[in-house]
Amino acid sequence: MASVLRTAAQARPAVARTALRPASRLTPVVLHRKYAAAAAAARAVSSDSGERSIFPDEPSGPSVKTAIPGPKSKQAIERLSKVFDTRSLNMMTDYQRSYGNYIADPDGNVLLDVYAQIASIPVGYNNPSLLLAATSPEMASALINRPALGNFPQHDWADILETGILSVAPKGLDQVFTGTTGSDANELAYKAAFMWKRQQQRGGAGVDFTDDEINSSMQNQSPGAPQLSILSFSSAFHGRLFGSLSTTRSKPIHKLDIPAFDWPQAPFPECKYPLDQYAEENAREEQRCLDETERLIKEWHNPPAAIVVEPIQSEGGDNHASPNFFRGLRELTKKHDILFIVDEVQTGVGATGKFWAHEHWGLSSPPDMVTFSKKAQTAGYYYGNNELRPNKPYRQFNTWMGDPARAILFRAIIQEIERSNLVQNTANTGAYLYDGLARLAEQYPKEIQNLRGKGQGTFIAWDSPRRDEVLKTAKSQGVNIGGSGAQAVRLRPMLIFQKHHADILLEKLDTIFKS
């Protein structure tokens, strides 16, 4: 096992030797093309399923040698504890020895990873294409010359955006404001919404602030600091900074003791699964939630400037609703002249079998803003309407405004996704995996309840009455799985997760349920 796991230190000179020489005459695009051809030639056929492996040289399966954490991990945890809070620690990780879908620990254990750094690793650990991007001269420059993008953008920033972040912009949205994390992305979008709404109330971009607005803003009082809100949904998760946490309604432990804005919370539909079997009942539940949303828009004492919603509520327990519900929200926002923000921080970048999960909805007009992070490894919000650019400079601004290094990495991720058709792979693998889980659910009805995510790629979850025990046992079986909400097991594999990986996962689950 260990022999097929390359460390980054070993892999890098190898890549450099074959592809980077003579580096000075080749552009990164040409270099990448060379590597891609080499990788394609090296593709192996998996003996288990007969499918072509997307990620060459991956381990053929998990390998568990010690209890987890083993002795070396325990030692590392003890040392880290002294300087860093480790009480949320799940598994001490050796990233140099992790590869593809497999995560390694310091004790030599190698696990199939279907949690992927809380859904944020897109194309595999130590992906050679990303390694190439990470060792490129432009990456080095981006790392050591980090710009204040709003003041001193690099001359090729437009090019990096257009060939990267914007090349996968949701339909109808052709601009971006870049940020650093999912929370940051959402808060930036909220700020854009507030400025837009106040400008509208004021009578347009040409109308100046009043003295009262100017003075009261400095006192954190209205009208300068307006009594407006962002409407979110029960069980939503949009981040943990003060504004985003005010829209997060996942769990008390996320919110306790932190001051919050008095913003409204509409009920998210509590649908029955599988969705299509309970279509009529679910439609009634969704209509109830839409009605309550509309009531809150009209009546909440701090009127919303925007609605924010996740296509699938992730941290809150993998809660799904139908496209009809989301179309309904879009209509409500139009009717009441507020903005529709879709938070694709966890659902975006291919995991649901579409590049953006909201593509499943068939909206008649695009969302006003779509926020992204995690698998993008950078963050920000897409928008299309020029009115969402505030009317003066320095209103939507901060020192770094994102990070070109991470934007360059996202471009490499996008190229890797396109090269290996990974969104389609995720749709196909997801369908295969869902069917396998449905069979297991029939066999073990007490273990797999409310299976959900059909047709949503590998974005699959179920409820488990003994969830935490299952997750723990899975580790000893060589599978790293995450939970969400109170009792959901959520699968969040990478986009390179294939049928032969699904087979391993299904087999391990069978073993766990038997026990």
Place this chain on the structure above:
Amino acid sequence: MASVLRTAAQARPAVARTALRPASRLTPVVLHRKYAAAAAAARAVSSDSGERSIFPDEPSGPSVKTAIPGPKSKQAIERLSKVFDTRSLNMMTDYQRSYGNYIADPDGNVLLDVYAQIASIPVGYNNPSLLLAATSPEMASALINRPALGNFPQHDWADILETGILSVAPKGLDQVFTGTTGSDANELAYKAAFMWKRQQQRGGAGVDFTDDEINSSMQNQSPGAPQLSILSFSSAFHGRLFGSLSTTRSKPIHKLDIPAFDWPQAPFPECKYPLDQYAEENAREEQRCLDETERLIKEWHNPPAAIVVEPIQSEGGDNHASPNFFRGLRELTKKHDILFIVDEVQTGVGATGKFWAHEHWGLSSPPDMVTFSKKAQTAGYYYGNNELRPNKPYRQFNTWMGDPARAILFRAIIQEIERSNLVQNTANTGAYLYDGLARLAEQYPKEIQNLRGKGQGTFIAWDSPRRDEVLKTAKSQGVNIGGSGAQAVRLRPMLIFQKHHADILLEKLDTIFKS
């Protein structure tokens, strides 16, 4: 000029050729030592001042060839504008051609940079030591395998922290919570303060949340979302996310139209400069502000859990106060059992001639938390008291919790600072520069008013009645300078800024003031 400016693409193979071969047998430490020796041998003697140049091969001075922006810059700005808001743009930048203290643009203009990406470039553009760190195998791994640090820390995370971020921890603070930006760092510190204060009110870490707290937190209502506050000061700047913006009191344009918490603002002393000439008057002003701070702590309807203060108010106009004022704040926080957060996002990492600006104060006990970012190129808060770790996991948590790639870069920055004794250099250069500016102030009393920053390294500013015109003219003279507040010119050079650079700056200012 252009010949001495290396592009990163050119520089990298050169470094790789001399130092990286054979990479597989050498650790980054050994590689760095080799480079450092080469750099030391290459050090030139500046013909102007006779001092040894810290940064070899720097341009000997600025070179302005076109109006700024020139034709190529204009073209790049026009293109970028279509997808990215460019109304705050100061100068389109070519980072590959920037070097040391000099920033280049696409038109071939090369400017002495004393703004340094809003005070965030520590040791020069395209610094070869940072380049080495940026192209190391561990950096590549950190970039392409970004961990969810709270759940899956890398096995050497303790080592990276101890040899990097924690090796420069302020005295008395030996732990860190890592983040991504200055705003993020402050908000994380605020959250820690709120959890600490509520735990204390509740009666300790062992006392459980009440049902009322649990339920009300999910409704964004007290007691679960408590009516507590963070006290900040007039003209303060602590960031632009919703919580940090509520403590920011710099300018209306930063705050207008964004909802804010009803938190208290104490007056920051309006001292007269130079501080020592007005010691008695300033002491009275500082006492007035301390008294008002105490009154707000006792009487504000949303009681503060903490005070946050910058050692020198930066964005707010470079406002200084004496060590006595800050010692007074520390005493007040102890007396009233609240926390003392020092925001060193702009002042930290050497710019004031100490590694941390609060070292100038002679505090009897360290701050409870010190936040950092900008020149650190990463972010977070230092703390020492174990009570600041919340009583349960997942309370202070988010997906990434910082970025090991940037932590590795900060380590390289620290090593570079120590290798070339850059904090001492900044103290020395600052004293020299201040004296030169004092002479110019005598010569041009209408141009340089309220000169401030004596004994504070290069963290120097003055008021200018025609500030924006001066900044603009400076650019045409080949110097990139920033402003702050309403009329301050602020100098924020890098730590490699030396006397021969100060001479150029002083000469250019003389030319500007003559005109």
